Amino acid sequence: MIAGLDHVVVLLGDIKAGTIAYQTLFALAPAWQNTGDGAERVLFTLDNMTLELMSPSGDGATADRIRAVLAEQGEGLASICFRTADIAKMHRRLDRLALKPEPVAEVESRDAATGAILSWRRTRAATEATRGVRLFFLELAKERPLSVRTTAASVTAMDHVVISTSEPECAAALYGARLGLDMALDRSHPDWGRLMFFRCGDLIVEVVHRPGKDTDVDNRHDKLWGLSWRVANIDATRARLVSAGVDVSEVRTGRKPGTRVLTVHNGTCGIPTLLVEPAQRTAF
Missing domain, CATH: 3.10.180.10 (2,3-Dihydroxybiphenyl 1,2-Dioxygenase, domain 1)
Structure with a gap:
């Protein structure tokens, strides 16, 4: 049912500083950048998964939720998202396992640099049922572009x-x-x-x-x-x-x-x- 780990999310107060830090660590350029829905996002896509940096942007429920998590826990790892080929079947399994999944949502993102669009369907298990770790599940319509290497030894x-x-x-x-x-x-x-x-x-x-x-x-x-x-x-x-x-x-x-x-x-x-x-x- 779970095909792999799709991405992990890191919450940051300063996404520009975080982007520079991971560009240096990875020797890779960001593959995707997007602002909307109360958050600014920068994605680094490696050979087997994606690292998503996220910070609050503007006002609204999502921005307020991110700020609240940052105030309570500080910067760092916030959630992990598993890849599945059939989100409807995954949702049924989570429900049968009493993991209380949210309704499946349709999501779309536009890259700020290229205008390219990615779409996916996702759900989330109830955090109290997953021992406090935020777990998401995602069916991606097509693969994300890979990050480009900026120097050797990446x-x-x-x-x-x-x-x-x-x-x-x-x-x-x-x-x-x-x-x-x-x-x-x-x-x-x-x-x-x-x-x-x-x-x-x-x-x-x-x-x-x-x-x-x-x-x-x-x-x-x-x-x-x-x-x-x-x-x-x-x-x-x-x-x-x-x-x-x-x-x-x-x-x-x-x-x-x-x-x-x-x-x-x-x-x-x-x-x-x-x-x-x-x-x-x-x-x-």
Whole structure:
């Protein structure tokens, strides 16, 4: 039913600063820009999903809602949206699973630069039924244009989105049994806590339980916590970011065998961010 992760939304007070930050991080140009309905939006579309930056614009219910969320939670990850091929069937499933979906809405967006139009149909599960994480579901009429690389050593795709929970069994039931994502890993480690990996297209929804470490997570609410991005050559990407003034860690061995990773300390709008060079596949 769920074909993949369509996009994640980051709420910002200053979308111009956020756009510059992610242009630098990704070495990609925005693929879509739109203002309307109380919000300004900038989209970066990578090989397997889209990052949507959003800030309030003007007056109205949507602008007021965004400002209220920013005042309560600050800038950062706000929601995730799953892709489906049949939004009507997805809506029926969500309803049967007591996730209380909103009526399916028809949505249209016009790119400010080109005048091109995208349209889609979407619904949203009730946030109280999804443990506080805002989950949307979308059927897109046609693919978005990809972001254009601005220099070498760019980010190519998302590797995983991280959700922090204090109730791992409840989270596992939501993403696995109810939404139907394939659990690829369920492992506990004394330093990392409990890690659950759910396949979603060609990326991972990672649910993390870290007893005693996530003091801002309560028993009723999970939290969108961090993002991980793929790069083809992590040494080249690190050199590019350092030259641009971004604070990054040294490259180290990743938890997954064969991977190499680094942590990005700034320029991510406050979102914990990891870059991953995937393991090299051996040709036979």
